[in-house]
Amino acid sequence: MASSTTPSPVLKQPVRIACVQLASGSDKAANLARAAEKVREAAAGGAKIVVLPECFNSPYGCDYFPRYAETLLPSPPSEEDSPSFHALAAMARDNGVYLIGGSIPERETTPSSQEGEELQTRYYNTSLTFSPSGTLLATHRKVHLFDIDIPGGITFRESDVLSPGNKLTVVDLPEYGLVGIAICYDVRFPELATIAARKGCFALVYPGAFNLTTGPLHWELLGRARALDNQCYVALCSPARDMRGVYHAWGHSLVVDPMAKVMVQAGEKEEIVFADLDDQRIESARTGIPLRHQWRFDVYPDVSQGKVNIGET
Numbered sequence: 001m002a003s004s005t006t007p008s009p010v011l012k013q014p015v016r017i018a019c020v021q022l023a024s025g026s027d028k029a030a031n032l033a034r035a036a037e038k039v040r041e042a043a044a045g046g047a048k049i050v051v052l053p054e055c056f057n058s059p060y061g062c063d064y065f066p067r068y069a070e071t072l073l074p075s076p077p078s079e080e081d082s083p084s085f086h087a088l089a090a091m092a093r094d095n096g097v098y099l100i101g102g103s104i105p106e107r108e109t110t111p112s113s114q115e116g117e118e119l120q121t122r123y124y125n126t127s128l129t130f131s132p133s134g135t136l137l138a139t140h141r142k143v144h145l146f147d148i149d150i151p152g153g154i155t156f157r158e159s160d161v162l163s164p165g166n167k168l169t170v171v172d173l174p175e176y177g178l179v180g181i182a183i184c185y186d187v188r189f190p191e192l193a194t195i196a197a198r199k200g201c202f203a204l205v206y207p208g209a210f211n212l213t214t215g216p217l218h219w220e221l222l223g224r225a226r227a228l229d230n231q232c233y234v235a236l237c238s239p240a241r242d243m244r245g246v247y248h249a250w251g252h253s254l255v256v257d258p259m260a261k262v263m264v265q266a267g268e269k270e271e272i273v274f275a276d277l278d279d280q281r282i283e284s285a286r287t288g289i290p291l292r293h294q295w296r297f298d299v300y301p302d303v304s305q306g307k308v309n310i311g312e313t
């Protein structure tokens with residue numbers, strides 16, 4: 001019999017997660033059809049949580065965001081405004097899975113604050129999560145935009161086109177528990193992950209698209225670091241690498257366990273990786289190394305107070 005001191009599980013029952021390392025190109029309809037095929041394959045392989053990559057419905061790059069952007073608000077959007085929203089909802093519903101739908105470029109047009117001025121259009125890098133009945137559960141707009149300049153390596157300035165989101169995203173999957181969702185460059189910011197984990201997440205999931213400069217050095221390291229900091233599962237889901245495309249993704253989608261051990265990792269090509277998650281691994285990591293009772297948020301109170309907006313959808 002469970003005693004009152006038995007900790008309640010962070011992950012309520014074992015679950016198989018799949019990261020679909022999708023090969024996508026410039027044809028949005030073909031990308032959506034390919035994603036649907038691969039989500040079906042992931043579900044047939046027993047996954048109940050399926051993850052797609054960042055910008056899975058378009059090429060990745062500042063020139064492409066406006067061209068591929070879809071209007072998501074007011075929600076639910078029409079088929080015409082957002083074919084990807086409806087395609088993702090159908091993939092989740094048809095396969096009875098939770099679908100963390102990578103990310104898509106989002107367009108938001110709002111009246112200007114100044115009278116007489118034109119409408120304002122903003123673009124976001126946005127992830128949509130759907131329930132097994134096809135209901136939208138959460139929307140995450142990438143909080144930290146990918147602006148870097150590594151001479152001889154890679155220069156990228158998402159902020160030339162995109163606006164940042166301004167909330168942390170924690171989504172409740174009722175049969176399993178809480179999952180923190182963020183996008184790619186967000187993984188470099190441990191505070192976001194720590195606050196999500198302290199809200200009780202069993203996993204942190206990042207659709208991402210690292211590159212051939214930072215990928216080999218930092219992709220796995222960051223996945224393992226966020227798992228190690230927070231003693232929870234971490235999943236990173238990349239597009240497949242396409243050397244004929246404009247952006248060369250690192251690939252190597254992976255799932256890391258709460259002791260920071262890589263459970264599974266893809267290569268560069270299109271592939272689905274699966275991992276079985278259970279609460280026991282979380283519990284044993286947290287019992288063996290009891291960070292939760294040792295954190296000194298009196299010494300670093302900003303993180304403990306979590307001064308961020310917590311949004312529902």
Ligand SMILES: O=C(O)CCC(=O)C(=O)O
Nearest residue numbers: 146184185209210211214
């Ligand atoms: O942080 C990096 O090195 C890559 C980030 C990235 O590709 C992105 O945010 O899309």
